[in-house]
Amino acid sequence: MTSVCRPCDADRIAWLTLKLTPGLGNRSILRLARHFRSPSAVLQATGAALAAVSGLRPQALRALLQNRPIRDPGAEWESLQDKGICLVCLGDPDYPANLAVIPDPPAVLFVQGSLEPRDLVSVAVVGSRSASALGMVFTEQLCADLARQAVTIVSGMAVGIDSAAHRGALKGDGRTLAVLGCGLDVDYPRANRKLREAVTQSGALISEFPLGALPEPGHFPSRNRIISGLALGVAVVEAGHRSGSLITARLALEQGREVFAVPGPARHYRSIGPHQLLRDGAKLLESAADILQEIAPQVRPSAGLRAETTAQNSEASGSQSHTADETMLLQLLQRVPMHIDEISRLLHWPASRAAVVLLALELKGAVRQLPGKSFVRVV
8 A cells, every 4th residue: 555645634634733732742642642532632622631631741731722833734734745745643554553563653654755565574774874885785785685575674864874775775676764853854864865765766755753853863762763663673784882773773672673783893883882782682684584584473474465465466467476586496496395505506596595585485485494494395
């Protein structure tokens, strides 16, 4: 399902009004909406009813009672549509399912591009802004490999590792979501202007901040919880001891996500963050196969989304859609079990490449893994 801008309606304008109310943070908006059952009911509530809701700041309470949002919500709605930015609210059918279940999901998302059901199978890749050339190359290849296996790449559009993650997804002809710490109309970072345009064509730019919001330091921890919340797991590539990437990893753990870390040279400042994560129990990350093997149990229960799309494609084409690598492996694999090492030897592939392709075929139901790392074709 593609996210499209809808006609203006009372609830949508109500969500936007709450978002534009000064002093009213996301947790307060959620608390009010749950207490009164709808955002429209919040705006119609009496002063006594609003005062009965715990945790509201006096400034927010006054602004609600006096109906003083920072800008006119109706004009803001028109501006969003003029800019091709959609308003996706908590409870909408196209609100990201992974994000909806975190403790403090954004009440409102501003989206430029599209959100699709297949984005449920997402991995966040984050790291240092001052990344090494080796780290950038590794990240691009990792994300390209994941994208080729229908994994959506999530990152934060910062320079360095984030940018390499988005470029890798595009290189792999996949989808990517960029979560910003500013309004979607703010040109930040300027160096990524062309990359931002490419992301809107193959995924989406996402922010919980309204138009004109500048990239203030306090916005980025909030942004990081969305990055981790959208994904099944978070991978950290190069990070210093005070890196925002470590905040994202901590949030991922609190949200019940997997955390992966790429080891680096000993004693190097860019290795401090990943090495600390590895000491704390993060999964070692050396290739896309390491991620795919870990997230597979989480992907399978929701594979119906992809299976439905695959079934529609198969119905139209008369056959299951496979990549060139998958087709080559299926031609080799017979109904007699074959060990992964034998598959790698016969195809002249490294074991990591064979593992990635085999897992993709397993998720599609085309092969089945047997005990001892042997595989058999089932279609």
